[in-house]
Amino acid sequence: xxxxxxxxxLPLAFAAPAKRAEPAPLIKPRGSKLVExxxxxxxxxxxAITALEDTMSVFKADADHVYNVQGFxxxxxxxxxxxxxxxxxxxxVEFIEQDAIMSINAYTTQSGAPWGISxxxxxxxxxxxxxxxxxxxxxxxxxxxxxxxxxxxxxxxxAQFLANYVDSSNTDGNGHGTHVAxxxxxxxxxxxxxxxxxxxxxxxxxxxGTTSGVIAGMNFVTSDxxxxxxPAGTVANMSLGGGASSSINSAARAMINAGVFLAVAxxxxxxxxxxxxxxxxxxxxxxxxxxxxxxRASYSNYGSVVDIFxxxxxxxxxxxxxxxxxxxxxxxxxxHIAGLAAYLLALEGQRAPQTLCSYIASTANTGILSGIPSxxxxxxxxxxxxxx
Numbered sequence: 001x002x003x004x005x006x007x008x009x010l011p012l013a014f015a016a017p018a019k020r021a022e023p024a025p026l027i028k029p030r031g032s033k034l035v036e037x038x039x040x041x042x043x044x045x046x047x048a049i050t051a052l053e054d055t056m057s058v059f060k061a062d063a064d065h066v067y068n069v070q071g072f073x074x075x076x077x078x079x080x081x082x083x084x085x086x087x088x089x090x091x092x093v094e095f096i097e098q099d100a101i102m103s104i105n106a107y108t109t110q111s112g113a114p115w116g117i118s119x120x121x122x123x124x125x126x127x128x129x130x131x132x133x134x135x136x137x138x139x140x141x142x143x144x145x146x147x148x149x150x151x152x153x154x155x156x157x158x159a160q161f162l163a164n165y166v167d168s169s170n171t172d173g174n175g176h177g178t179h180v181a182x183x184x185x186x187x188x189x190x191x192x193x194x195x196x197x198x199x200x201x202x203x204x205x206x207x208x209g210t211t212s213g214v215i216a217g218m219n220f221v222t223s224d225x226x227x228x229x230x231p232a233g234t235v236a237n238m239s240l241g242g243g244a245s246s247s248i249n250s251a252a253r254a255m256i257n258a259g260v261f262l263a264v265a266x267x268x269x270x271x272x273x274x275x276x277x278x279x280x281x282x283x284x285x286x287x288x289x290x291x292x293x294x295x296r297a298s299y300s301n302y303g304s305v306v307d308i309f310x311x312x313x314x315x316x317x318x319x320x321x322x323x324x325x326x327x328x329x330x331x332x333x334x335x336h337i338a339g340l341a342a343y344l345l346a347l348e349g350q351r352a353p354q355t356l357c358s359y360i361a362s363t364a365n366t367g368i369l370s371g372i373p374s375x376x377x378x379x380x381x382x383x384x385x386x387x388x
Contacts, residue, residue: 023088027097038064038099039084042074043092051092058090059083106133107385115292116183116311116336117191121385123365126292130385136192136342138232141184142221142260143335144214145177145239146207148199149320152178154186159197163220165213166204173205175320179327180239182318183335184342189317189324191339191383192346196230203240211245218251222258233345235261237338239331241276249281256283261345261353263287263338265330266301273301280305285341285357289313289333290380296371300330303376308361309369310336310381340381 028034043051052073056063065076076099079087087093110117113129121130142162149172150159159181161170172178177199185195202217203209218238225234236255241264242248255262264281266273266288273279279286279301286305289297289312296302297313312333319325341356351359364379372378 020089020091023085024090024093025095026084026088027095029097029100033101035099035101037078037080038076039079040074040076040097040099041087042072042094042097044094045071045073047073047092055087055090055092058086107131107387108133110188114189114316116315116332117189117339119292119311120191120336120340120381121383123382123388124368130387131191131193131343131383132347134194134343134346136185136195136232136339136346138230139192139195139342139345140198140225140228140230140234141181141192141195141338141342142198142200142225142234142236143177143181143184144200144202144217144221144236145180146174146203146205147172147177147201148181148197149175149178149318149322150197150199152182152186152318152322154182154188154190154318155197156187158185158195159199161199161201162224163199163217164201165216165220166202166209169205170201172199172201172320174203174207175325176203176207176239176331177201178320179315179317179325180237180331180335182324183315183332184237184339186318191336192342194346195235195339195342198224198228209240211242211248214240215247215251218248218255221260222251222255225258225260233261233342233350234259235263235338235341235345237335238262238264238278239329239334241265241267241279243277244275244280245277248277252278252281252284256353259353261285261338261341261356263334263341265334266306268299268329268331269301270299271301272303273305274303276301283354285337285353285360287330287334287337288376289328289330290369294369294380296369297328297330298371299328300333302373306376307357308337308364308377308379308381309333310340337381340383343383
């Protein structure tokens with residue numbers, strides 16, 4: 001009789017759900033508009049046949065959707081805090097994700113856009129700038145340069161002067177930094193038209209500054225970026241350079257390690273970019289310049305440290321006192337990449353700085369540029385426009 005009793009208890013013991021070591025994760029999609037009180041509950045693939053019915057008995061509301069196909073079993077429903085706690089502790093629940101709004105990826109075409117940003121959005125040609133309407137929203141872009149003329153209408157109130165390590169004039173007395181900022185994120189001339197722009201001034205009105213001052217500005221970005229509300233990610237632009245400097249390269253590496261994507265100019269000396277800084281720092285995204293005919297610009301530096309090429313000759317962008325100007329240089333190519341990085345962070349989600357640079361290189365138009373020396377990657381940046 002005792003043996004029979006023991007045997008009769010075995011099915012009950014096997015049927016009892018296992019106790020989980022920790023609650024199932026509750027996921028809130030980043031960068032999405034969440035639906036209050038609504039959740040998607042995903043069950044483990046190997047959950048018992050009765051698991052769906054069992055988990056749905058935990059709450060009183062009617063499920064909005066029931067999912068019961070191979071590879072995805074679960075349901076969507078309104079859930080209370082008490083319901084969530086019970087389901088998170090249920091052994092058959094893999095994860096719970098808050099419901100969110102999905103929408104069409106709306107691509108916009110800016111007709112008559114500057115050739116540089118237009119080229120960025122096409123496999124061939126420059127027929128308007130085609131971009132997703134996310135346009136760098138939620139990102140921040142530091143411009144380490146001559147400052148920014150922040151009151152320019154093209155910046156729509158998104159530009160702010162943060163720090164000055166070269167003089168006492170908290171504006172752009174040269175125009176270079178304003179031009180760079182315009183290519184990154186101005187309304188008409190910019191790649192990432194919704195990014196926030198932060199001026200860190202390290203060069204004076206003549207376009208010059210000291211290595212020590214530039215390092216101070218770089219370290220400011222490394223520190224300040226940790227305090228800013230930039231939910232989609234942070235980028236920085238350095239359209240400047242000098243001779244090879246261990247100090248500059250170390251400061252650049254510190255910025256990368258802090259999670260800031262850093263685009264830097266390859267230089268305008270028609271020589272190996274490995275001879276200059278910060279272009280020679282392996283962790284940054286080093287940018288060479290091209291012309292409208294898809295040729296390496298005659299002045300652009302080259303070499304194995306150049307990660308990507310972007311339009312740099314005859315680039316139209318913002319200037320001081322609310323004006324515009326057309327200038328050339330790897331300084332003009334670099335903000336195309338800083339802007340592209342901000343654009344991709346908002347569109348596709350966060351990536352580590354070096355991973356993002358590698359991604360930009362891997363998705364580039366390849367083998368189409370002329371005048372590329374041996375040992376230099378033949379890659380022209382492309383924003384992934386699905387219509388090509």
